[in-house]
Amino acid sequence: MQKVPMLEKTFRKLSEELDQLKNEERAKIAKIIDEARELGDLKENAEYHAAKERQGLMEARIAELTDLIARAQVIDPSKLAHERVSFGSTVILTDQESGEELCYTIVGTQESDPNRGLISIESPMARALLGKEEGDEVEINLPGGRKSFDIEEVKYEPIEC
Numbered sequence: 001m002q003k004v005p006m007l008e009k010t011f012r013k014l015s016e017e018l019d020q021l022k023n024e025e026r027a028k029i030a031k032i033i034d035e036a037r038e039l040g041d042l043k044e045n046a047e048y049h050a051a052k053e054r055q056g057l058m059e060a061r062i063a064e065l066t067d068l069i070a071r072a073q074v075i076d077p078s079k080l081a082h083e084r085v086s087f088g089s090t091v092i093l094t095d096q097e098s099g100e101e102l103c104y105t106i107v108g109t110q111e112s113d114p115n116r117g118l119i120s121i122e123s124p125m126a127r128a129l130l131g132k133e134e135g136d137e138v139e140i141n142l143p144g145g146r147k148s149f150d151i152e153e154v155k156y157e158p159i160e161c
Contacts, residue, residue: 003073006108
């Protein structure tokens with residue numbers, strides 16, 4: 001079973017969502033299905049079919065959350081050294097071609113938000129950076145082609161998700 005690294009805050013959020021789905025939403029949808037069933041002919045009962053579809057989507061989400069939580073590896077990045085790039089590291093890079101400076105923080109897939117510089121530990125960029133340190137050069141195959149970067153700084157900064 002492959003572990004899924006995540007922050008404590010994300011683990012709590014997913015656990016709360018799972019609890020709410022199991023203990024509140026299941027009962028609500030079951031009631032809606034029962035009420036729709038009482039309306040008669042199920043073949044042409046839009047309310048019944050909509051509720052059954054909603055139930056299926058909810059059960060799929062419950063299964064997904066149960067799996068994620070079972071495989072969760074909660075990591076507190078503030079307790080890691082960050083001399084080398086690891087989970088929770090903030091990395092400042094310089095594109096060797098353009099000179100552009102980039103800043104990324106490596107997080108779990110659930111916390112990933114590339115528009116905010118939060119990249120998944122599963123992404124090609126993060127995989128190439130893991131284990132590297134300040135002063136290293138890294139070549140990364142990106143969708144736009146192969147790029148070379150200089151690692152200017154590796155540090156820890158609190159992650160806001």
